[in-house]
Amino acid sequence: MNDFKFKVLELLQEDARREAAVIATLLGAEEDEVTKAIEEMEKDNVIVKYAPVINWSKVHDDKVTGIIEVQITPERGRGFDTIAERIYRYPEVKTVYLMSGAYDLQIEIEGKTLKEVAFFVSNKLSTIDSVLSTKTHFILKKYKQDGIILEDHEDDHRMLISP
Amino acid sequence: MLKTNKSMTDYISPVVKGIPPSGIRKFFDLVSGRKDIISLGVGEPDFVTPWHVREACVYSLEKGKTTYTQNAGLPELREAISAYLYKQFALNYEPSNEVLITVGGSEAIDLALRALVQPGDEILIPEPCYVSYSPITSIVGGKAVGIETYAKDSFKLTAESLAEQITAQSKVLILCYPSNPTGGIMTYEDWIPIVNLVEEHDLIVISDEIYAELTYDQKHISFASMPGMKDRTIVVSGFSKAFAMTGWRLGYACGHQDLIAAMLKIHQYTIMCAPVMAQQAGIEALTNGLEEKDRMVESYNQRRRLVVRGFREMGLDCHEPKGAFYAFPSIQSTGLTSEQFTEKLLEEFKVAAVPGNAFGLGGEGFIRCSYANSVSELNEALERIGKFVNKYQKLD
16 A cells, blocks of 8 residues: 555545545645545455444434454364354444454444344354354443544634734 | 823833734734634644643643742753754754743743843844744844845745844844744755854844744754854744644743853743643653654645645635745735735635734735634635635726
8 A cells, every 4th residue: 555545545534525636635646646546445445435424322312232242163274254254244233353362253233222132142143153152242322433532522712813 | 099190001111002012913803702704813733732642731730740840841851852852853952951941932032032132232033924023022122123025035034135134233033934924934055145144243043943843845944953053043942833732831942051041040030930730741742742743744734735726726826835834825916905805804704814914024915824724614715715806806
């Protein structure tokens, strides 16, 4: 990854709706260069998707998110990947990470109710052969997500004119 | 009861009465309290002080670090400043007697002028420039001599214009590069003829380098790092711009030990010491804050490109500012004065900028626009200024 593409990514991460022309001006580059870089990164799956960061708690309070620590036995020759795939194919599974430490996979699941998440764990997750144990935690409040503070905006306290 | 029919202002010293009101102050009153405007008139970063610096300050308070410090400032902070200046700008100051911590760069400028100037001395000040040099010069009884700089020279100080104003009474030259308000800088080559004049006329230099970290595409060259200039130069700087720490009021002066000792003499009686919590924060900023500072500088640079391009596209002449966070476009093509332009712009399109004439000679016909604002606000402001300019250029 070259430095230019890296900078384009940083600007897009700040605001994915930024137009190529604006990014070009900010970086002192030509619009064509930016468009080309973005196309390449889309093709290479570096830029996977342009999605807004949504504070769902403002929309409906009853959405439930569970974080589940999963211990598994890796399969010979294929490690954790096959099991991870079996889990991430479920649409209600929002994230799956392979972890170092006391457990192997960390999974984030969204459901309408506590029960729905609990049933997913007991019926779908725990029944997979290689899954040894699970530990479910429920998220009560999100303060910050993907580097973005959800609730709090730091206001501009500056005086309007200063020397 | 006052005797006879004196008014209270009759008691005020004629020197203070003689100081003209700041041009910025007048404009400040116009915008004060308004929530509906976009202001490009703000002379400070749009970043909040990085969290690790704020946190370090809170921690120091929790640990009970609330006492006076040495008059010159915490030794640890002076050492950090010395190491930082060496690394960034190849400046070499002994922390124990060549560094003085002050309440903002402003105090350092005041101390330097008070320590150096006696009535009748002439103080050379390249303009347009920051608003405090000339008033402080008057307060200490000196005579401020403006040296006009021009857009055609990218607002650099030229040897010709400096030489024109030097007399037998000239004592101090005040430099402010990177420049507020113009964004102009001075390179090594630009400094050489100035160095010669300073030497030839035995001048002392107060070099306000508060924007030293904010240069784009090239590194700042400190005047004190020029050959033979260290002893003749008092470098004034601080934490406000580089580390987004304006409200902390933390600055410093570095120079020859005799000059610093003289400044310290005044400082110990008037200020005692800079606030200890700000000093603690300053140590954290210098120790762990340089990466964050680089990110902020990169972000200013991006927005600098945006506004310069914006002004040029709307047909205003805008020299390329290579430092600080201001653009200083010419508004002469509109046929308006700086004050008319900024007042009408505020009235009609709700964008505030600072009229260039507030910054002294050579400022008329320009406006100062800070780009320390979010990209979306800058875009909106540029669009409005574009409409405004279009309207008035057509009236010609």
